[in-house]
Amino acid sequence: xxxxxxxxxxxxxxxxxxxxxxxxxxxxxxxxxxxxxxxxxxxxxxxxxxxxxxxxxxxxxxxxxxxxxxxxxxxxxxxxxxxxxxxxxxxxxxxxxxxxxxxxxxxxxxxxxxxxxxxxxxxxxxxxxxxxxxxxxxxxxxxxxxxxxxxxxxxxxxxxxxxxxxxxxxxxxxxxxxxxxxxxxxxxxxxxxxxxxxxxxxxxxxxxxxxxxxxxxxxxxxxxxxxxxxxxxxxxxxxxxxxxxxxxxxxxxxxxxxxxxxxxxxxxxxxxxxxxx
Numbered sequence: 431x432x433x434x435x436x437x438x439x440x441x442x443x444x445x446x447x448x449x450x451x452x453x454x455x456x457x458x459x460x461x462x463x464x465x466x467x468x469x470x471x472x473x474x475x476x477x478x479x480x481x482x483x484x485x486x487x488x489x490x491x492x493x494x495x496x497x498x499x500x501x502x503x504x505x506x507x508x509x510x511x512x513x514x515x516x517x518x519x520x521x522x523x524x525x526x527x528x529x530x531x532x533x534x535x536x537x538x539x540x541x542x543x544x545x546x547x548x549x550x551x552x553x554x555x556x557x558x559x560x561x562x563x564x565x566x567x568x569x570x571x572x573x574x575x576x577x578x579x580x581x582x583x584x585x586x587x588x589x590x591x592x593x594x595x596x597x598x599x600x601x602x603x604x605x606x607x608x609x610x611x612x613x614x615x616x617x618x619x620x621x622x623x624x625x626x627x628x629x630x631x632x633x634x635x636x637x638x639x640x641x642x643x644x645x646x647x648x649x650x651x652x653x654x655x656x657x658x659x660x661x662x663x664x665x666x667x668x669x670x671x672x673x674x675x676x677x678x679x680x681x682x683x684x685x686x687x688x689x690x691x692x693x694x695x696x697x698x699x700x701x702x703x704x705x706x707x
Contacts, residue, residue, distance in 0.1 A: 437499060437500030437501055438499065438500075438510065439510075440510065440513065440514070441470065441510055441511065441513070441514035444499065444507075444510050445467055445634075445660065447499060448463045448466075448467060448499070448662070449660055449661055449662070449674075451498075452661050452662070455498070458487050458488075458491045458494075459491060459494055459495050459498055461485060461486065461487055461491075462481075462482075462485045462487050462491050462492060462495045463495060463662060464662040465481075465484065465485035466481075466485075466495070466511070467634070467660055467662045467663075468634075468636070468662060468663070468664055469484070470511050470514055470634075470635075471511075471635075472484060473508060473511045474508065474511035474512045474514065478492050478493075478504050492504045492507075495507070542680070545680035545681065546680045546683070546685055548678075548680070549677075549678040549679055549680040549684070549685060549687075550678075550685050550687035550688075552678040553675075553676075553677045553678045553685065553687050553688035554687055554688050554691060556676065556678070556688065557675055557688035557689075557691060557692055560674070561673060561692065565671055565673065566695075566699075568671045569655045569671045569673070569696060570696065570699045570700055570703055571703075572627050572653045572655055572670055572671060573627050573629070573655060573696065573700045574700050574703045574704055575625075575627075576625070576626050576627035576653070577604065577623075577625045577626050578604045578605065578606055578621075578622070578626045578627075579598060579603065579604070579605045579606070579626070579627050579628070579629060579700075580605070580606045580608060580619065580622055580626060580627070580628045580629070580647075580652075581594055581595055581598075581605055581606065581607045581608060581628075581629050582608050582628055582629065582630040582631070582640055582643055582644060583630065583631040583632065583637075583640060584632070584637035584639055584640050585637050586633060586684075586686070587631040587632055587633060587637070587640070587657075587686075587689075588609075589686060589690075590631045590657070590686060590689050590690060590693045591607060591608075591609075591629070591631060592607070593690065593693065593694070594629060594693050594694070594696075594697050595607045597694060597697040597698070598697055598701075601697065601698070601700075601701040602701075603697075603700060603701060603704070606618060606621075608643070615639070615643070616643075619643055619646070619647060622647055622650070622652045623650075623651075623652065624650075624651040624652055624653070626652055626653075627652065627653045627654070627655060628644065628647050628652055628653070628654045628655065629655050629656075629657070629693075629696070630643070630644040630654055630655070630656045630657070630665055630668075630669070631656070631657045631658070631689065631693070632656075632658055632663070632665050633658060633659045633677075634659055634660065634663070636658075636663065636664060636665065640665065641664045641665055641668070644656065644665055644668040644669070645664075645667075645668045647668075648668040648669070648670070653670040653671075654668055654669045654670050655669065655670065655671055655672070655696070656668070656669035656671075656672035656673070657672070657673050657675055657689055657692060657693065658672060658673070658674065658675070659674060659675060659676055659677075660674065661674060673692060675688050675689050675692060676688075677689065
């Protein structure tokens, strides 16, 4: 039995609710909220005692966190994280089934295309509404003065860094893509100084190498411009300035339309600012 009819029904709804309420959360509850969003597998598998110990809070804080979100206790909340694992384990098969069921009189291929176009349109509308002008200018200022712009991304985020590299090269802006097949990324990043800057991109589940590299660079005074999906993202914590981009999905498959638009806007705006136009 739950205490709130508006409690989140799945992990994405839970994440959205936490982000919406983050500024109003008490400090200890915000601490466990950040841990839960950054470590959802651990929350799904762990006990209240082990999770609390890892997050650095008392077990009672887990109960208060759950009740703050409308659950009657931690076990009910944990079910959301466990369901996320079940959905992830079968995600691609289930997503394809969902696509087959969404044709509604169209050819299957046309239905898929229209679904992705609609998701991309929603994402683009959201990023246009939600990106703060001052934050955008701050990021351009950071990148404008950099001697070298280091590009850091892995897995699903990699195409963003790759296309930024292409654009920066065409715009005659010095960059360094971190993609060493020889495993020399730490050595390459060791050349970065506070006179440079980093663009780091990562979404949940966050790429550990991206997070670790961004944190290390930030500790050495290198400005980090981050694109991520949550105020509780570990990438946001390491950033000089960061952007929150939530991509809409088509049957569980997410595109990168909004993220790509933001990344390209940054690259072109930096070139424009450097030209003095």
